[in-house]
Amino acid sequence: MKPYTKFFILFFSAVLALSCGNADDDVNFNLNLGDGLGKGKPVDDCLGLGEGDLVLSIQEQYTTLPGKVSIFFKVSDSDGDPVPGLTADQFTIYEQGRNDACFNTISASESLARISSNAQIFNNNTLLVLDLSNSVLSSSLAELQSASISFIDNFMPTTEEESFKMAIYWFDGENELHLLNPLTTSKQELIAAIEGITDDISNDPSTDLYGAVIRSTDIASELLATSTQGGKIGAASVVIFTDGTDQASRYTKDAAQQKVDNADPNISFFTIGLGGEIDTQVLTDIGKTFSVFAGNKEELENTFNDISFRVSERANSFYLFEYCSPKRDGSGENNLAIQVRDGNRQGAVQTKFNATGFTGGCE
Template sequence: MKLYIKLAAICFSLALFVSCGNADDDVEFGVNGGGDLGLGKPVDDCLNLGDGELVLSIQDQYTTLPGKVSIFFKVSDTDGDPVPGLTANQFTIYEQGRNDECFSTISTTESFARISPNSQIFNNNTILVLDLSNSVLSSSMEELKTASASFVNNVMPVSDTESFKMAIYWFDGEDKLHVLNELTHVKQDLLNSIDGINANISNDPSTDLYGAVIKATDKAEKLLAASTTNDRIGAASVVIFTDGTDQASRYTQSAALKKVDNANKNIAFFSIGLGAEIDTDVLGKIGKTFSVFAGNKEQLETTFNDISFRVSEQANSFYLFEYCSPKRDGSGENNLAIQVKEGNRQGAVQTKFNAKGFTGGCE
């Protein structure tokens, strides 16, 4: 983490920032409170890039002497769908100094531009919430266990890493979100806990869906706060499965939906519904990032796989892009624009950085 600890003076709040720095200051990450571009803004008209189909949302930015600029951002399309798998050669860097009328392109080769492993500074937490009310346990328990295990295998990396963690909770009619497995980076622990689900796990046959949504969101908020520290950035996903509607009536639908709507922008919400008794409209609002519905239990694994793909895409659409700037000490604040191209789609974002202390020799 030495690479990220001594940084340039920073004035940013996580998620999106516009900041500059002095390599003697510690990086601090806050909460993503900006708009679609984060702390970035639309690029200057002089670049003539036109309308973009991709959105670059800056999560953080900092500089490291002797001359490195690092940008942590998320890429999605205009519908909000994540765009994973981008490489350094798909990005174009533009800089504008105080003596430049417009931006000049910086060679990605000469600037040593690269996409670095975001696992170095990124924590991704997933909360899987399962409906284990009587209707599930009596009719689709084995199918749910198979589907949940498939979800874990798809979302968690092949090799255990502290950067990707998951917790599994379940609910029935009680006013409680039960723990099946606490947050962990060990995939096998999660699989073992799923295998241990049995027909006697629940004592209340009702369904406290809205309570589960509210409690799961609270847990995601706490996890996000804990994983977003002075040298790490966090994001979270909440995945809720149910085969019916709320029956316990402890909490209102409006309270549950308000909790989801007002949640931190770095929390993604997914929902999975099973059978004919679900309310697809409500589940669609709970799973505001993406929702999927299975008509019968035989389709459960397919729907869980679909959601796991979306969750993985969400996590893998965050990028740490770094390059060595030709700007040097004394140039002051400089404008920076990054453009990305993916097939026929493109998008760009603009921000600024301070080149205080910049010299040659950046790698």
């Protein structure tokens, strides 16, 4: 769907896509999403920016003396797909004070505009959940290890960042989700954990897929609740790999699906299926953000790479944009508009900030 009519229709479409499943459209931070802009609103017509192809959804904003304005937002396209990799020079800042008929452009260089680290206000946790039932251990363990290492290497930052953490769990037929490696920022620690998997790690050859879905969702929910304490914003991803269907039958498909569907919208779900014994519809429904399938073990690494790209795109489409405002103490509330350009696409959002106490200079 590519609507190019009224600005608000773009945003409504992005929110509506949440019910369509299997796309990177999981942007929902329980803020003011009635128009899809989070805490922002459509820009004033006086700017003449025209129709927008990109959506800037403000998640949080604050000011820091002597004069810094910080805006944390997510950028997605009109289909709800994340837009990662933007740089400060792709943003244009507009301010409107009490004496301005419309907005004035603020020089990005003079205002020291920058994209800053998200760590101070954003936490992103990922759970990699692996099926280590007998069918995997006996026939495709080496390929799974290689694919999992590739996933970790692609997704986790080379330099450790407090805002990016991953944990690894595994399941077989037991009534338990086994912890392989706790939540960490260390890529090397995660890789070592994968390399340490042996073919005798499991004592139960069955597959408790639905139990794994339910338990991993509960863990992701707990992590999200913890990571959003103290005013921080959080997101979580659950990535589940399996080569078969649920055999343990402790839980029903409906129970697992209900757990996924009722999860916090800040939790995204990805599934990876291997071989001819999987139920692609079940995995597509559970992996409501995105799902991929490998016909054989030789294709496994490519499917893991595909998912790592999707998870990374989502995590890296959040931006902390900061600049030094020329507004000064006494100017009160001022309107702020931010426009982003990415090739021939553009979008903008409007908000306000209070310049009380603002003086010259900026940290």
